[in-house]
Amino acid sequence: SQTIHQWPATLVQPVGSPLSLECTVEGTSNPNLYWYRQAAGRGLQLLFYSVGIGQISSEVPQNLSASRPQDRQFILSSKKLLLSDSGFYLCAWSGQTPKQYFGPGTRLTVT
């Protein structure tokens, strides 16, 4: 069966520090991968999606970037965090259908 992992689960980082969040998927090949951000008590905002290795599409302009170095690995990065980057970051994958399978998420607090 397929599983999706995210780490770390929680993170507290100072403003201006770098960020790296990792997501890996097991049990499936060539998944579509997604990064979402959810502000406290709000809906989900799609940040990036990827349909293959090295293929990244950005949905919103921001100081975040994403990379997909391997088929089942998706990384979210920032060179300098802003206070507004705080939130719950969710990685998800999908296969042939639009159904999204979400990871457990990373709760990021920028101080």
Added chain:
Amino acid sequence: GQQVMQIPQYQHVQEGEDFTTYCNSSTTLSNIQWYKQRPGGHPVFLIQLVKSGEVKKQKRLTFQFGEAKKNSSLHITATQTTDVGTYFCMTSGTYKYIFGTGTRLKVLA
């Protein structure tokens, strides 16, 4: 761009009462999905609707897709404390995924 609005934003019900959340779009939707997110958790897929006027049931949950494919609803009959969470609708196009704003449900025992 395309937006999907959900109402209400919050709903408190007594256990045993019914609950409905609505998802509305100004444009025709190709499909609609519903997700549930428990407090502190991640969204979990519930169902997908693709046909005009489609109705699907999962135990106490009834999902509808409007005839014009511009709105959808999720109805829970006789809520239980396990129904607590935020319910999101989502629509998708080619690699375009738009989530509704969500309805947060609290069930009072």
